[in-house]
Amino acid sequence: MGRKKLDLKQIECPKERGSKYSKRKKGILKKAEELALLCDINIMMILISPTEKPTLFHTRTRSLSQILKEFLSTSIQEREERRAYTTKVLEKLVETNDAEDPIVIDYLSPDRGEVIQDDIKVTELRENRKLLDEKTSILEGWKNVAEVNDLGQLNIMENYLASSISHIKNILKVIQEEQQIMI
Amino acid sequence: MGRKKLDLKQIECPKERGSKYSKRKKGILKKAEELALLCDINIMMILISPTEKPTLFHTRTRSLSQILKEFLSTSIQEREERRAYTTKVLEKLVETNDAEDPIVIDYLSPDRGEVIQDDIKVTELRENRKLLDEKTSILEGWKNVAEVNDLGQLNIMENYLASSISHIKNILKVIQEEQQIMI
């Protein structure tokens, strides 16, 4: 898109590289936003600019707040159905953890820059049994769905949320440091 | 882009949502790939599909392997210059850790879906002094640049690299679990 077809290779001029980055970053963030909205999914993205400035983009929290809003505006009956569903999902999560189906991951090949696939055996996940147990206990709160208005429940959910975000912030820190060292 | 302008709202039909996701995912990954190549930067991205299938994209390792290749093909003199530069960067990293400049982060507002800014005070980074020290010791290896062909050095770098990747895999695991719980 542009007056000329751009060569797919590193832009030499640092000045031009910066401006190109700035424009395309805007574009890709917009794409991510749209995709997340249209398909109601979560996306997280980290970009390190040519001048090492990190950009973090994520939609991680959107679903939760939307769900909360919807949830609080639903009838008791609907909430009860939702609760049943959540329970089923939880059960499935535990089942899944006992299965052997690999989780497929698409990723960029280190050298050739093409998308390839990797998988994590679920046996690996077993080692995180403790983590699962914690999450299960968090979910206990959801069982009394009729009382989800309760401030305590909301606090649990907020904390849960906050930990997701700090998680991402930590990653960012590490990546930023690596970035500077790996010159 | 398409026969009609698409409404910017969630696509109701799950079938259509899936196909739209699949098309746009391809597009956004291509964009990321191009941006990383053109501007020689690192990008990492996680997408959770409408059916919970996670996709991980990252360019984290590309720079390192490129740098390694270039490095091994440079003259001793060039290597010496590179070494001096690396040392300077390291010093700057330590300085930075003592400064108060915030690191700016752009991110999606939880509710409104718009990009806003946050910052991490560098004082926070101080708490990670230990981490910094570890990285510093890894860097010691780079000081004998003339001997970077040494297998031991390469091993250190590979381990360093591997830890970045496993880091990302862990995040993926956590996000995947949260995703299922937060229905």
Add this chain to the structure above:
DNA sequence: ATCCCTATGTATAACAA
């Protein structure tokens, strides 16, 4: 999901400020 197709909406290259 994925692939093909083509009409159209979008992103952006080049340039100027």
Add this chain to the structure above:
DNA sequence: TTTGTTATACATAGGGA
């Protein structure tokens, strides 16, 4: 660096297999 303009290259909506 970011902003604006215009001409073009690209991505993708809709629809069918």
